[in-house]
Structures are given as C-alpha cells and as structure tokens.
Amino acid sequence: xxxxxxxxxxxxxxxxxxxxxxxxxxxxxxxxxxxxxxxxxxxxxxxxxxxxxxxxxxxxxxxxxxxxxxxxxxxxxxxxxxxxxxxxxxxxxxxxxxxxxxxxxxxxxxxxxxxxxxxxxxxxxxxxxxxxxxxxxxxxxxx
Amino acid sequence: xxxxxxxxxxxxxxxxxxxxxxxxxxxxxxxxxxxxxxxxxxxxxxxxxxxxxxxxxxxxxxxxxxxxxxxxxxxxxxxxxxxxxxxxxxxxxxxxxxxxxxxxxxxxxxxxxxxxxxxxxxxxxxxxxxxxxxxxxxxxxxx
DNA sequence: TTGAAATTGAGAATCAATCTCAAATATGGA
DNA sequence: TCCATATTTGAGATTGATTCTCAATTTCAA
Numbered sequence: 001x002x003x004x005x006x007x008x009x010x011x012x013x014x015x016x017x018x019x020x021x022x023x024x025x026x027x028x029x030x031x032x033x034x035x036x037x038x039x040x041x042x043x044x045x046x047x048x049x050x051x052x053x054x055x056x057x058x059x060x061x062x063x064x065x066x067x068x069x070x071x072x073x074x075x076x077x078x079x080x081x082x083x084x085x086x087x088x089x090x091x092x093x094x095x096x097x098x099x100x101x102x103x104x105x106x107x108x109x110x111x112x113x114x115x116x117x118x119x120x121x122x123x124x125x126x127x128x129x130x131x132x133x134x135x136x137x138x139x140x141x142x143x
Numbered sequence: 144x145x146x147x148x149x150x151x152x153x154x155x156x157x158x159x160x161x162x163x164x165x166x167x168x169x170x171x172x173x174x175x176x177x178x179x180x181x182x183x184x185x186x187x188x189x190x191x192x193x194x195x196x197x198x199x200x201x202x203x204x205x206x207x208x209x210x211x212x213x214x215x216x217x218x219x220x221x222x223x224x225x226x227x228x229x230x231x232x233x234x235x236x237x238x239x240x241x242x243x244x245x246x247x248x249x250x251x252x253x254x255x256x257x258x259x260x261x262x263x264x265x266x267x268x269x270x271x272x273x274x275x276x277x278x279x280x281x282x283x284x285x286x
Numbered sequence: 287t288t289g290a291a292a293t294t295g296a297g298a299a300t301c302a303a304t305c306t307c308a309a310a311t312a313t314g315g316a
Numbered sequence: 317t318c319c320a321t322a323t324t325t326g327a328g329a330t331t332g333a334t335t336c337t338c339a340a341t342t343t344c345a346a
Contacts, residue, residue, distance in 0.1 A: 052326045074217035124276040133267040195295045
C-alpha cells in the first residue's frame, strides 16, 4: 500500500523506482515507533540488504516530501522520524526525566490550529506540538 | 534585571560571573526577535567586545538552563534562540515559502495543554507548538 | 593579596547530513 | 529483448554546527 503511494509519487516526478528505495521504504515501515537514519541504515545492513547511508538520507527526504513519514524532532543526536501512513497524525509529550514519549491526538487541537491560522491569514499545512514535562513514573520518583 | 537573575543562578551553582558571560548576556538581550549563535558572535565582535565562539555556545546553554532564553527551533541551518524574559511565552508559525516567522499567543492553547496533560497523568512544564504552512504573501505569489 | 578552582579561547575533534562523480541501473521506445 | 540515456547509487570527501582540549588567564573566598 505505502509502496504504491511512493511509486506513484516517484513516477509523477519523473523519478525512478529502485531496489534501494524499495528496501528503505520497507524497513522504514518495519518500525512501529520512532527511528533515526543511522539505526535504519544498520537495520538494513543487518538483514543483509544493501543501501548506503547517502541513499538512506536521500530517500528519507523523499518520503517526507510525499507525506509517508514525518520528522518528529531534531535532537542533539540527529533527527527522529516516524511513518504516518496507517498511523494517523498525533503529537507528543516528552518526559524530561526519562526521555519516554507519549503520543496523543486531540481533535480540539486540530480545530484550534485552524482558528489560529485564520486569525493570521496563514495557511497551515502541518503542526507539531511538543509538551515537555514529567511522566507519571518520574513524578513519583521525585518524591 | 536579567543580569541579576543570571548572576544569582551562577552563584547558586558555584559558577563564576565573568566579563565574557556579561557581554554575551547583554548582546543576547539586544535582539528583539530570534537569533542564532553565529550572528550573536559576530554582533559581539562588531562592537569591539570580546568573547569566543566557544564561550557563546557555552553561555547560551547556561541561559537556557536558567530559563532566560529558549531554543525556538533547530533548523537545518542551526539553532534559533530568543529571550523570554519580559517577552512572554508564545508559539510560532513558520512559512515554508520564505522562512518568515509569525509569533502568536493563545489562551485557549494553554488551557488545552492543561487538559491534555491531565488525561495522560503527565505534568506539563512547557510546550512548543510550531505550525508550518504559507504566510499571506507566499499564498499570493503561488498563484 | 593569594591560591585553588573555574573559565577562556584557538584550534582540533565530532557528528549528522549533504555533496561529488564515476560506475551501475531503470525505463521507454525500437 | 536490446538500446540509449537520464537517473541513481555509493564510497569517501566535504560542510557546518557544536563541543572538546588544555594551557594560560581570571575569579573570588579567605
């Protein structure tokens, strides 16, 4: 399914469907949560498949452009991605204590974005809301 | 005022108040909007004052820790900062077309954050909402 | 004033991400 | 199926932001 979308996207832009791109797409969707380019690259090599780091980075950019994946955040240790297809848009709470991530979706937030944009004559495409704080467990451990 | 806060913060951690830190703090607050470390460094040199790049980076980290400034976003071209003191919390809309930034504040959003956190037993401290899309001018130019 | 401990700065090091370009490959047409 | 050609790949170089190193300098409590 995602393969169809990606290939169609490539065709439309006169770009080619290559083995490497197929491999990278497949492994990208083998993640259930977040991932970074380097670990994706290693996961590909582990399974005996081949694709260079350069191709991984290039293909991740393509996948972002066609909306199959999203950049979650840029940390000091590089960019985190996740696939959005069959996953749905959502936002994140990030625990300062232990680094754990909670995903959530809020219809109210989506509506609010629309209202905010209208006020500023801005045409919103996507948003990222990141709430930083302390998860349940870390709140307890503090005491 | 911000100088007092910063010096107090340093004292409490057994760190020292130095000329360089004072210069960097002062120039940081000479910006009214966003800035990046490199241009801050250049602004310091332009005015004949002295502080190395290393010290600029080190001091920006300290200023973040004590809450006087905030990292706005990490772009492909480095980190953007802004000072928050006497400025108030707000969020951003980022134009994909021209890179311009619109600041906004929404009471509704603050309330929404509280609700969202309560549902997840999460103790929110701060949040960042970044809406990406097209500003008024870029919407027109597209046609 | 003094000396231990913190800080500075020039340049090296790191690290993610992009670029280079020759060799390999995909694709539409014959 | 085979060809011609434009696209893509990959190894390694490069870039660019940020951090690190460490000798020399500076702060500050006593």
